[in-house]
Amino acid sequence: MTTSASLTRLHWRYLLLENVRIPIGIVSAAAFPALSLLFFVVPFDYGAEQETAAVVGLTVFAVMSSFLFTFGVGVADDREKSWDPYLRTLPAPAWPRIAGRILSGATFALVAIVPVIVVGALFTAATTTVPRLALGIVALLVAGLPFLLGGLAIGYSLPVKAALPVTQLIFFPVAFAGGLLLPPMLFPGWLEAVSVVTPARGARDLVVWAVLGTPPSTVALVVLAAWIVLTAGLAVWGYRRDEGRRFR
Numbered sequence: 668m669t670t671s672a673s674l675t676r677l678h679w680r681y682l683l684l685e686n687v688r689i690p691i692g693i694v695s696a697a698a699f700p701a702l703s704l705l706f707f708v709v710p711f712d713y714g715a716e717q718e719t720a721a722v723v724g725l726t727v728f729a730v731m732s733s734f735l736f737t738f739g740v741g742v743a744d745d746r747e748k749s750w751d752p753y754l755r756t757l758p759a760p761a762w763p764r765i766a767g768r769i770l771s772g773a774t775f776a777l778v779a780i781v782p783v784i785v786v787g788a789l790f791t792a793a794t795t796t797v798p799r800l801a802l803g804i805v806a807l808l809v810a811g812l813p814f815l816l817g818g819l820a821i822g823y824s825l826p827v828k829a830a831l832p833v834t835q836l837i838f839f840p841v842a843f844a845g846g847l848l849l850p851p852m853l854f855p856g857w858l859e860a861v862s863v864v865t866p867a868r869g870a871r872d873l874v875v876w877a878v879l880g881t882p883p884s885t886v887a888l889v890v891l892a893a894w895i896v897l898t899a900g901l902a903v904w905g906y907r908r909d910e911g912r913r914f915r
Contacts, residue, residue: 700732807874
């Protein structure tokens with residue numbers, strides 16, 4: 668157990684250093700949601716509740732972006748380098764390497780939400796309590812699971828040249844339809860029907876519930892749970908398929 672924990676920390680540290688050395692991805696993932704809040708929410712007076720919900724939506728947007736691109740594009744890129752296949756041939760269990768990757772992705776996702784929270788605290792009427800903020804961060808990590816697992820599924824199933832456009836094609840439509848960029852109350856009926864079956868809507872509703880106490884859509888939460896199960900199955904399938912094709 669101690670050896671596995673040490674290996675996990677080693678992989679986590681290695682991936683952190685690897686990404687910090689090329690910081691543009693981290694900066695862009697953290698800057699875009701905060702700039703969206705600054706340009707599209709700060710200049711207007713929506714009221715405390717709606718501005719808090721907007722901040723929440725953009726933190727989910729930041730986590731979604733970080734997870735999809737870190738795992739979807741990052742894993743696909745690593746698979747095409749010589750180092751990752753070499754690590755997978757070593758006589759060590761796979762889970763410390765995967766756990767280290769998940770921890771590094773979660774670390775950068777938490778970094779990405781900091782600018783959004785700071786801008787929201789300084790320049791909007793958004794408000795919450797410290798316990799609800801802590802609960803919201805925990806809810807964010809749960810809400811991010813379908814994007815983390817979906818990213819792994821993409822990364823282990825596709826080459827990097829396909830993983831990047833596929834991730835981009837999934838990211839923006841799902842984020843918009845899920846109410847991360849516009850409040851769902853503005854959606855027409857047909858878009859609302861689409862919204863509740865996206866993982867982003869359930870993720871948003873879960874975190875809004877944690878931060879504001881606003882009752883979530885039951886359908887959206889059930890759909891979120893279904894997406895977590897589905898993407899977990901796809902991630903396991905993608906990993907085993909890649910393992911079987913390249914290392915048998």
